[in-house]
Amino acid sequence: MTNSRKIRGYLQQAWLVLLLAGAYGGALAGVQMTLAPRIAENRRRETYQTIPQLVPGADRERTVELWISDREGNPARVYRTHDAEGRHNGWVLPASGPGFADDIGLLIGLDASLKKLTGMYVLDQRETPGLGDYIRDADFRRQFQGHAADTPIEAVKSDPQEQQIVVLSGATVSSSSVCRIINTAIARMRGPLLQSQAAASAAGGDAREQEL
Amino acid sequence: MPDGPTASERFLNGILPENPVYRQLLGMCPVLAVTAAMLPALTMAAATAFVLISANVIISLIRGQLRPHLRILVFTLTIATFVTIADRFLAAYLYEMSKVLGPYVPLIIVNCLIISRCEICASKQTVRVAVADAVGMSLGFTLALVSIATVREVLGSGTWLGLRVLPEAWPNWGIMVLPPGAFLVLGLLLAGVEWWGQWRAERAALAVASVSRSLQGQSGGAAREEEASSWKA
Numbered sequence: 089m090t091n092s093r094k095i096r097g098y099l100q101q102a103w104l105v106l107l108l109a110g111a112y113g114g115a116l117a118g119v120q121m122t123l124a125p126r127i128a129e130n131r132r133r134e135t136y137q138t139i140p141q142l143v144p145g146a147d148r149e150r151t152v153e154l155w156i157s158d159r160e161g162n163p164a165r166v167y168r169t170h171d172a173e174g175r176h177n178g179w180v181l182p183a184s185g186p187g188f189a190d191d192i193g194l195l196i197g198l199d200a201s202l203k204k205l206t207g208m209y210v211l212d213q214r215e216t217p218g219l220g221d222y223i224r225d226a227d228f229r230r231q232f233q234g235h236a237a238d239t240p241i242e243a244v245k246s247d248p249q250e251q252q253i254v255v256l257s258g259a260t261v262s263s264s265s266v267c268r269i270i271n272t273a274i275a276r277m278r279g280p281l282l283q284s285q286a287a288a289s290a291a292g293g294d295a296r297e298q299e300l
Numbered sequence: 301m302p303d304g305p306t307a308s309e310r311f312l313n314g315i316l317p318e319n320p321v322y323r324q325l326l327g328m329c330p331v332l333a334v335t336a337a338m339l340p341a342l343t344m345a346a347a348t349a350f351v352l353i354s355a356n357v358i359i360s361l362i363r364g365q366l367r368p369h370l371r372i373l374v375f376t377l378t379i380a381t382f383v384t385i386a387d388r389f390l391a392a393y394l395y396e397m398s399k400v401l402g403p404y405v406p407l408i409i410v411n412c413l414i415i416s417r418c419e420i421c422a423s424k425q426t427v428r429v430a431v432a433d434a435v436g437m438s439l440g441f442t443l444a445l446v447s448i449a450t451v452r453e454v455l456g457s458g459t460w461l462g463l464r465v466l467p468e469a470w471p472n473w474g475i476m477v478l479p480p481g482a483f484l485v486l487g488l489l490l491a492g493v494e495w496w497g498q499w500r501a502e503r504a505a506l507a508v509a510s511v512s513r514s515l516q517g518q519s520g521g522a523a524r525e526e527e528a529s530s531w532k533a
Binding site: 108126130134217 | 333362365366367370373374377378381384385388389391392393395402403404406479
């Protein structure tokens with residue numbers, strides 16, 4: 089009895105908040121459903137524009153979007169890049185993961201043999217302005233070029249050795265998050281991509297991957 | 301009998317007498333962060349206006365049902381909803397600009413200007429007054445952003461709205477497009493607005509003093525005449 093009276097009391101107090109939360113939630117779901125395809129298309133366009141920066145010599149017109157099963161068997165989007173003559177010269181992996189404030193979305197460039205990182209681009213971030221948002225800067229991103237793809241990259245405060253990058257001052261979490269996202273994405277996709285490449289070359293060098 | 305300022309008073313107050321930036325120092329984060337150029341400043345002003353007007357309308361409509369201890373929760377919920385709509389809209393239709401503005405669009409949620417208008421006006425007055433208040437405050441906020449962005453873009457890049465207004469030989473003042481430039485321009489414009497306000501107040505005080513002196517002179521003359529006539533009698 090007491091409990092039901094308590095609940096009735098709460099509802100009398102909070103009915104407006106509950107009603108508004110439901111109405112706003114529905115409105116936001118509608119907005120998201122309406123605008124999501126357009127936002128996805130904008131992101132796709134930006135990805136294609138960035139590909140020549142991520143894989144040197146890549147021709148964005150000849151880039152092929154593929155869906156490959158990752159290490160856990162989940163479908164993942166990858167971009168197979170080609171030069172102007174149509175020769176396969178690299179891969180671009182979209183990846184995301186938690187940063188300091190929100191998820192960070194990255195594009196990771198790899199060479200055709202998946203041995204070396206060729207570039208990194210920040211597609212999405214909401215890190216602290218003036219600190220963490222410097223992960224977008226070319227100087228920070230350039231540090232990732234040339235690192236081996238089969239060994240994790242580590243973020244250090246100073247004196248970087250092989251497979252290490254220097255964190256941004258005041259933004260250790262954001263810098264380390266970028267490293268973690270890159271390491272996770274490569275660990276997740278490198279094996280399946282190598283397998284798919286081997287299968288393609290076994291089938292006569294045909295560059296068409298099985299689409300899921 | 302109105303229970304507060306009228307719609308026209310609310311509208312006019314928001315533009316200059318109670319300008320959110322120059323008189324109340326509200327919303328300093330976007331004022332400093334997005335005014336390096338005119339286009340981001342205008343986009344931020346438009347997004348803030350959309351959120352402010354929408355939130356004021358909703359809060360005014362439900363003002364009779366608001367519980368005092370839950371009102372801030374309702375304000376925040378409403379503001380957050382409209383900010384998310386503005387953010388998604390920018391990402392869909394002004395993608396490049398949404399990347400330029402970055403986290404500052406979601407940060408509109410914590411712009412004190414909006415929650416203060418919900419508290420001061422929308423939760424107490426009619427929809428008509430709430431809309432007039434929101435439009436006036438939005439215009440005041442836009443005026444502040446545009447004035448700061450104009451100084452910073454012209455001196456920092458030699459352009460205004462992307463169009464060249466200073467000769468090519470103009471050595472762009474790099475500091476103007478950097479954060480210190482925002483603080484410098486804001487400080488100077490605040491001082492200018494304050495000086496102008498004081499100058500107007502002094503002029504008004506002088507005018508009142510001269511009118512009261514002349515009135516005193518007239519009443520003194522009349523009293524002397526009255527006294528003289530009573531002596532004659």
